[in-house]
Each structure stands twice: as structure tokens, then as C-alpha cells.
Amino acid sequence: MSDKGARILYIEDDHASRRLVERVLTSRGYEVYVASEGLEGINLAREKSPELILMDINLPNMDGREITTRLRSLPNFSNVPIVALTANISPGSRELALAAGCTGFMTKPIDVATFPSDVQRFLQGASDKLTADERSQHLELHAQNLVERLENKVRELRSANKRLMELDSLKSDFIVLVSHELRTPLTLVSGYSHLLAEQVNNKNDLIPAQSIAGIAEGLQSGVTRMQEVINEIISVVRISSGTLDLSLGPVRLTKVIGDVADTFKDVCAKRNLTFIVDDFSEMPLLQGDGRRLQAAIEHVVGNAVKYTPDGGSISVMGRNVKDKAVDIIIQDTGIGIPVDEQRRIFEQFYTLGAIEHHSTSKSAFQGGGLGLGLAIAKGIIEAHNGRIWVESDRRDADTLPGSIFHILLPIQPGDTPPMI
Numbered sequence: 001m002s003d004k005g006a007r008i009l010y011i012e013d014d015h016a017s018r019r020l021v022e023r024v025l026t027s028r029g030y031e032v033y034v035a036s037e038g039l040e041g042i043n044l045a046r047e048k049s050p051e052l053i054l055m056d057i058n059l060p061n062m063d064g065r066e067i068t069t070r071l072r073s074l075p076n077f078s079n080v081p082i083v084a085l086t087a088n089i090s091p092g093s094r095e096l097a098l099a100a101g102c103t104g105f106m107t108k109p110i111d112v113a114t115f116p117s118d119v120q121r122f123l124q125g126a127s128d129k130l131t132a133d134e135r136s137q138h139l140e141l142h143a144q145n146l147v148e149r150l151e152n153k154v155r156e157l158r159s160a161n162k163r164l165m166e167l168d169s170l171k172s173d174f175i176v177l178v179s180h181e182l183r184t185p186l187t188l189v190s191g192y193s194h195l196l197a198e199q200v201n202n203k204n205d206l207i208p209a210q211s212i213a214g215i216a217e218g219l220q221s222g223v224t225r226m227q228e229v230i231n232e233i234i235s236v237v238r239i240s241s242g243t244l245d246l247s248l249g250p251v252r253l254t255k256v257i258g259d260v261a262d263t264f265k266d267v268c269a270k271r272n273l274t275f276i277v278d279d280f281s282e283m284p285l286l287q288g289d290g291r292r293l294q295a296a297i298e299h300v301v302g303n304a305v306k307y308t309p310d311g312g313s314i315s316v317m318g319r320n321v322k323d324k325a326v327d328i329i330i331q332d333t334g335i336g337i338p339v340d341e342q343r344r345i346f347e348q349f350y351t352l353g354a355i356e357h358h359s360t361s362k363s364a365f366q367g368g369g370l371g372l373g374l375a376i377a378k379g380i381i382e383a384h385n386g387r388i389w390v391e392s393d394r395r396d397a398d399t400l401p402g403s404i405f406h407i408l409l410p411i412q413p414g415d416t417p418p419m420i
């Protein structure tokens with residue numbers, strides 16, 4: 001059979017090797033198909049019925065030997081030459097490839113001068129041989145490798161499945177929480193609007209301004225809470241899809257921290273929490289998105305308020321780290337966080353403690369939340385090339401070990417902050 005125009009399939013994950021072989025063989029008149037991984041290669045082989053297959057051995061997912069064994073089990077592929085083309089020349093790799101069903105073994109990088117004639121040789125029926133002993137020894141090894149890989153795959157799948165199930169249950173909890181968080185302010189809005197309607201219907205006279213103001217305030221607070229919930233959801237979606245847009249500019253931390261302190265002033269006074277803020281006026285100017293940074297710090301401070309019982313204290317401190325970064329430290333005297341949960345609390349939907357215990361007030365002790373606050377804070381900080389982490393000994397609502405959150409932000413957003 002003439003091999004001119006023969007169809008050759010090359011399964012190879014390395015782009016440069018693929019290009020080179022494709023070029024060399026195409027210039028000799030062969031019809032070349034390429035695939036970058038096993039399943040794609042098997043599908044292409046079925047579709048194109050190649051007269052020769054060149055097979056890289058080290059491939060992601062299925063390796064070249066496994067693909068060869070699989071191809072050999074398919075109708076029409078028992079006799080097609082499959083030639084291993086590999087950079088791996090360690091002892092035994094040739095024998096293993098042949099035992100797995102390869103017809104021949106060639107090494108990479110290819111020698112452009114001799115490669116086409118080698119290919120032609122295999123197309124014309126050449127094959128590398130193993131002794132019966134070598135074959136049975138390596139076949140056994142190949143079978144062992146296959147079973148080991150299968151075992152690893154089963155393990156990987158099992159843990160991926162477990163993770164998905166966890167995520168699924170976190171998401172279900174999240175839906176319950178969101179409905180709950182939206183329903184409460186909605187009830188408020190609906191109650192106040194009924195009240196307004198009643199006042200309008202029942203009175204022929206003008207409604208007193210005071211009464212209107214009270215209703216307006218109630219409506220306003222319901223709407224604000226709904227806006228906050230929706231904004232949190234939008235932020236987390238943007239962060240997960242990598243579409244969080246930052247509008248960079250100079251950020252003065254005194255202003256940002258001052259605004260955060262203002263946000264929590266009233267609730268701290270109401271709950272008898274001492275709120276101590278360092279003087280940030282000497283801190284270097286950062287380059288970043290001030291609005292988003294403020295939101296991130298607000299989430300962390302909001303948690304400090306939420307997880308500290310009445311009468312406790314919250315401090316916000318700043319440290320200049322070698323003129324490269326600023327470390328914003330938020331310390332509370334609250335219930336603390338168990339050491340083995342300290343990473344997971346930054347994941348989306350993760351709230352520690354059963355959701356049925358969540359109360360709806362955002363600022364009450366252990367008040368409700370969507371489990372998104374820290375994920376949002378982390379997303380914003382990381383978008384600034386910063387890092388956020390927590391230090392706490394344990395969780396204990398009696399002894400109150402407290403938590404210390406660090407937000408480390410590089411002064412220039414392109415910089416990586418130093419390790420501390």
C-alpha cells in the first residue's frame with residue numbers, strides 16, 4: 001500500500017511538539033490530525049480511521065499506554081500501527097509501551113531528517129518486538145499501573161463528589177437564608193405600606209408629618225436591608241466570575257477607617273461596645289478602590305461587632321510593614337473562631353453554626369448573615385493583591401478568646417505584600 005496521503009493521528013499535549021510533527025508530516029503529503037488528550041484522540045481515531053497513530057505517553061487524564069490499550073480493544077484498531085513518541089527514555093518505558101499495545105517506540109524531540117522515513121517504515125508494517133518473557137513481565141506491570149490509576153481516579157471522583165455535595169447543601173442553606181433575609185425586610189415594607197394606606201383611607205384631614213416620617217423611616221430601613229442583601233449577592237457573583245471591576249485611585253486610610261467607624265458608632269453605643277480606632281493619619285497613601293476597600297473592612301468590623309457580646313471591645317489598628325504594605329488589624333473580644341474553621345470561613349456561603357440559630361438583625365450579637373461577608377472581603381482584598389487571615393485560639397462563648405483579623409494591603413497594587 002502506498003503511504004502517500006495516509007491519514008496520521010498524533011495525540012500530544014505539548015503544543016510545540018504537535019506543531020513540529022504536523023508540519024514535517026504535512027509537508028510530506030500526509031493528512032495529519034491532532035488531539036491534545038486521550039478522549040479527544042479516541043473520538044478522532046473513530047471518526048477519521050487513521051492508518052497510523054503517533055502517541056505521546058505522558059498525557060493528562062489518560063496516559064498514552066492507557067489510550068493504546070483502549071484503542072486496541074476497539075473494532076478496526078487491533079492492527080493499526082500505534083507508535084509511542086515520547087521524551088521518557090527511562091529503563092523499561094519502551095517495553096511497557098510495547099506491552100500496552102504499541103507497535104513501535106520513538107523518542108522526542110524528533111530528528112526532522114529521519115522522522116519521515118521512520119514513520120513510513122511503521123506504515124509499511126515494521127514493528128518492534130518483545131520476547132515472550134519481557135512481554136508477560138511488562139504486561140503485568142501495565143495491569144498494575146492501570147489498577148493503581150483507576151484506584152486514584154475513584155478516590156479523586158469520590159472526594160470531588162463529596163465536595164459537590166457539601167457545596168450543594170451549602171447552597172440550599174444559602175437559599176433558605178436569602179429568602180429569610182429578604183422576607184424579613186419585605187414584611188417590614190409591607191407592614192408600613194399598609195399602615196400608610198390605612199392612614200390615607202381613614203383620615204380626611206392631612207396626615208401629621210410625624211406619622212409620615214415614622215412610616216418613611218420604616219420603609220427606608222426595609223428597603224436598605226434588601227438592597228444590602230442584593231448587593232452582597234451581586235458582589236459575590238462578580239468575585240467568583242472574576243468580573244469585579246476596581247476603580248483605582250489614591251486611598252487615604254484615615255478617611256476609610258473613619259467612615260467605617262461612623263457606620264458602627266450607633267450600634268456600638270446601643271450595645272455598650274467600646275470601639276477603639278488607631279490614628280491612621282500617618283499611614284501611607286494606598287493605590288486602590290477606596291469604596292470597595294471600605295466595604296471589605298466593613299464586613300470584617302461588622303463581624304467583630306456581631307460576634308462580640310454586649311460590653312466587649314473592638315479595636316482597629318494599623319501598622320506600616322516596611323513601607324511596602326499596610327496591615328489593618330481588627331481585634332475583638334468576642335466568641336472566637338475554631339482553628340480548623342479559620343480557612344473555611346472565607347469561603348462563600350460558609351456560616352459557622354446552624355442556620356436556624358441565625359437571628360435577622362445584622363448587628364445583634366450573633367445576628368444573621370448570608371455567609372458571604374468574608375468571601376466578599378477576601379475577594380476585594382485579593383483583587384488588590386492583598387491577603388486576609390484570622391488568628392484565634394478557639395470558639396468559646398463563655399471565656400471569649402476573641403479574634404484578630406489581618407488585612408494586609410500592598411501600598412502599590414502591583415506589589416506583593418511581604419510575609420509577616
Ligand code: ADP
Pocket residue numbers: 299303304307332334335336337345346350351352353368369370371372373374375403
Ligand atoms: P456571616 O454572614 O455568617 O457572618 P461571614 O462570611 O461574614 O458570614 O463569616 C463567616 C463565619 O465566620 C461566621 O458565620 C462566623 O461564624 C465566623 N466569624 C467571622 N468573623 C468572626 C468574628 N470576628 N468572631 C467570631 N466568628 C467570626
